[in-house]
Amino acid sequence: MIVLDRENRIFTLHTLNTTYQMKADQYNVLLHTYYGSRIDGCDLSALIQCGDRSFTPNPNEAGSNRNYSLDVMPQEYSTCGVGDFRSPSVELELKNGSHTVDLRYKGFRLEKGKCPSEGLPGFYGTEDDAETLVILLKDAAAQVEIELHYGIFENYDLITRAVRVVNQGTDEIRLCQCASLCLDFLRDDMDLLTFNARHLMERCPDRGPLRPGILSVGSVRGISSHQHNPFVILCDHDADEDKGMCYGAMLLYSGNFEAAVECSQFENSRLVMGIHPYHFCWTLEPRQAFTAPEAAMVCSPDGFGQMSCQYHRAVRKHLLRDPYHGRQKPVLVNNWEAAYFDFNADRLIDIAREAAALGIGLFVMDDGWFGTRNDDNSGLGDWQVNMEKLPGGLEDLALHIKNLGMKFGIWMEPEMVNENSHLYRAHPDWVLHVPGRAPSRGRGQLVLDFSRRDVRDYIYEQMKAILSGADISYLKWDMNRSLTDVWSAGLSAQRQGEVYHRYVLGVYDLLERLRHDYPHVLIEGCCGGGGRFDGGMLYYTPQIWCSDDTDAIDRLRIQYGTSFCYPACTVGAHVSAVPNEQNGRVTPLNTRGITAMNGAFGYEMDLGRCTMEEKNEIRRQVKNYKIHYDLLHYGDYYRLSSPYQDTAYTAWEQVSPDQREALVNVVFGCADTVPLFCTLRLKGLDPALQYQVDGTDSFYSGKALMNAGYPLPSVQGDYTALQIYLRAAG
Secondary structure, X not given: OEEEEOOOOEEEEEOOOEEEEEEEOOOOOEEEEEEEEOOOOOOHHHHXXXXXXXXXXXXXXXXXXXOOOOOOOOEOOOOEOOOOOOOOOEEEEOOXXXXXXXXXXXXXXXXXXXXXXXXXXXXXXXXXXXXXXXXXXXXXXXXXXXXXXXXXXXXXXXXXXXXXXXXXXXXXXXXXXXXXXXXXXXXXXXEEEEEEEEOOEEEEEEEEEOOOEEEEEEEOOOOOOOOEOOEEEEEEOOOOOOOEOEEEEEEOOOOOEEEEEEEOOOOOEEEEEEEOOOOOOEEEOOOOEEEOOOEEEEEEOEHHHHHHHHHHHHHHHHOOOOOOOOOOOOOEEEOHHHHOOOOOHHHHHHHHHHHHHOOOOEEEEOOOOEOOOOOOOEOOOOOOEOOOOOOOHHHHHHHHHHHOOOEXXXXXXXXXXXXXXXXXXXXXXXXXXXXXXXXXXEOOEEXXXXXXXXXXXXXXXXXXXXXXXXXXXXXXXXXXXXOOOOOOOOOOHHHHHHHHHHHHHHHHHHHHHHHHHXXXXXXXXXXXXXXXXXXXXXXXXXXXXXXXXOOHHHHHHHHHHHOOOOOHHHEEEEEEOOOOOOOOOOXXXXXXXXXXXXXXXXXXXXXXXXXXXXXXXXXXXXXXXXXXXXXXXXXXXXEOOOOXXXXXXXXXXXXXXXXXXXXXXXXXXXXXXXXOOOEEOOOOOOOOOEEEEOOOOOEEEHHXXXXXXXXXXXXXXXXXXXXXXXXXXX
């Protein structure tokens, strides 16, 4: 809900549990006055205290008033070069070489629903569930107008932020920085929680207190990266799952980004988040506009758990565009770890036949089916079927799979090319490369220049021929290296600072075209696993392969960190063979199944090598997943323990929206000779209801389960696991 005080120029954004407020002051500076628990009917600008601070310049309008300085004022979108020495939100280079930006309030407008940003991902909503406030700021000297877009999704405590910069002058300008979000706090006694690590171990939580100076995470790899995720949390020092103020900030962007928190000399703090300034410079001709990616904020006065639930609900309802919306996705089997490049049609059909007998509904053919692709040094870019491996082509293979009662899917890596390919030999200038320099390679491949329309059009036609030539219902879109040698033959020297961003826009463009032309095809994103797991990709690919690490115990950590922002239905998670390919660990099949059910479920193994006992267990897992599908995909998600802190077990829970069903998942650690007796306190239940446990004669009240807990049974063996199903009586 947007509340306007036109006389005092106060803008108050109310959600179910929170309030966000801004005010244009006497000098037309747009101040940020408050963000926190819901407060109705107040002008909160009194919280801002002014006073003479040495070495803090005063704006010209303030005259001799030394008590007013931009360097201490909480601003809604921070300026550059006019007296605020903290992190700027925007930086321009004008024709005269100056980089100064001085923004003043000019007006506002209201829009019904949530308006999309052309060519960029974003949350969507109708006038029934969203509204938008646009505030106009202007630098009169530079003749630049900046639009601040706020989308309000009241029921989800979600506020989206986007920025549009318009050159209203007669000279071109260069945009050197354009953040999507600036959030000032009149405090710095908070922790910063980021989600970091590396390939095969993504999104591990890292928490620490703010300190004087700047703390930042980001990526200059051309992708959002395995190393850092474009989602951060600022929170009270004592905030945990159930209590404390926390602020989540999610950037819907899949390229270079930065999230930086600066603590000032006066114990204030500022979060600035958006496209990374590294190698970014965008030329704006007169009357042209630039739109920055969208950011999405959720404030929770009641800890991380409530924040995560609100993000999950909003992402599922207002970000994902899933062709399976309202119906179950099939359980899949992927042939990669079963065969790698060494397969033919008969081998694939054998794997599919085994899978169909176990109730699996989707067969996915991974890398190696095209061109001369017998290893990872050749064939990329030549998206024609290898007829030696698949003599009947994709159409014949898809028909065999369909006759088994299964759907058929394929793997592609559209953004990449091998030098040993027909495409590269014909168009060596289509790759990102710097003239006069030898290229860097990753996984034996180069990167196609997706900033160029002609390159994208060519790749699209190749993909169109594949997707139209056979009955294909699933596409795994992979991307297996970071960007280097970032230079485009399609842009002038003065515009090379646009390549990184234009590349991301090109990826979005091609994905949107595919989604429009093949709306029935489920696209799963992948970037060496989780290297591009972000809100931007989720808008186009409603599930993402969470990590190339398929070890169940490692996945507990990866999926735990992922869950702080991203719902389980977006997490591609598979059961693989043991010893695990990545680390050699051996875990029970039941444990691997329970861990993988915390996502879009599937298998990545040669099912023909399984024993009859293992096949019966897989059949049981598939049946169980289908029974609990709605709980696993649409239930509210609760972290009951941390795999980083609790060594005895890791536990999580899904609760139905009506609180009448719950599924509790527990994975134990290494066996102890004298194990402790453990009691697990549940969350999210109705305290007044009685819950039946696993269809037995055991009943517990919701209040008892949440306050006293449920006694976990003693187990033997390393890495055992169990599921507990609760259903309300009556």
